[in-house]
Amino acid sequence: MRTTLTREEAGSYRRDGYLVVPDLLDPDELRIWRQAVDEAVAEMVDRDPSSRVVRHNQANDSYYSGVFVQCVNLWKTHESVRALVLDERLGKLATEVSGSTGVRLYHDHALTKEPWSNPTNFHVDNPMDLFHSSQATMLWIALDDATLQNGCLYFLPGSQKTCRFDESGTLGEEGIGRLIDSYPEWSEIEPQPVEVEAGSGIFISGLVAHAAGPNMTLQPRRAFALLFMPEDATFNGKQSALPDEVVARTKVGDVLADDEHLPVLYTRTS
Ligand SMILES: O=C(O)CCC(=O)C(=O)O
Ligand SMILES: [Fe+2]
Helix, strand or coil, X not given: CCCCCCHHHHHHHHHHCEEEECCCCCHHXXXXXXXXXXXXXXXXXXXXXXXXXXXXXXXXXXXXXXXXXXXXXXXXXXXXXXXXXXXXXXXXXXXXXXXXXXXXXXXXXEEEECCCXXXXXXXXXXXXXXXXCCCCXXXXXXXXXXXXXXXXXXXXXXXXXXXXXXXXXXXXXXXXXXXXXXXXXXXXXXXXXXXXXXXXXXXXXXXCCEEECCCCCCCCEEEEEEEEEECCCECCCCCCXXXXXXHHCCCCCCEXXXXXXXXXXXXXXX
C-alpha cells in the first residue's frame, strides 16, 4: 500500500480539489479488498434490500436508484472490511492530504455501477454531511478499472475554492448539470474525466464538484469509498449515516467525538 504522498501531490490536491494515487493497493491487497467488499455488499443486500440506498433521502427516486448500488457502513457489518478500513495508514494519508490534525472515519460506502447505470450527476459531498468543513475528504478506491465506458469520475478542478456549504446539487432526475445553476461561475471550468486502474485511489475534497458517467459496458464498475472528518469537526444538525440515538444526544456545535460510530483513524503527534 502506498503510505506517503509527495509534496507535489499534496499541492495538486490543494489546487484541484482531488488527487489520484496510482497503485494505492498492490495486486494482493486489491484481491483482498474486492473479496471483502463483495461479500459485505452481498450480505447487506441479502439481509435488507432497502439498505442499498440510504443517502440523500432519495430512495424513492427511480432515476437515483439507477445511478449505483450503494451500501453504507460495511465496516460495521463485516469483520474483514472493518480490518481493512480501520487502518491507521489510510488515516495518515487522509490527514496529510486534508491538512487536518487528525481524522475520524465518518462512514464508508460501496458504490457499484451496474451495467446500464445512469450517470452520477455533478454534486459536492460535504454540504450534505452532518459536519461542515473544508478539510472533509473522501478516498474513493477503484475495485475495477474505471473508464470512460463504465462510469469513471469527472471533476471540476478548483471548484472547491468557491464552493458553499448551502448547496450540494442532487443525484436525482433533475439532470447531470443542475448544480451549475447554483454556481454559474463553474460553467467556465472544463470537466476533467479521470480514468484509473483498479487498485488506484482518488482523494476527493468534500467541496469539489464531481460526477461520473453511465456504465455502458456489461460488467459492473465497483468502487469503495472512505469518508473522513477532521477530528475537531462539529455537529451541524443534519441527519446522515449516524444512528438516531447518537444524533439525539448530540447538540449542534458539539465536537463529534463518538469513538464507537466515528472512530479516530489517525492523530498527528507533532
Ligand atoms: O462512484 C460514483 O459514481 C460517485 C461517488 C460519489 O460521488 C461519492 O461517493 O460521493
Ligand atoms: Fe460524491
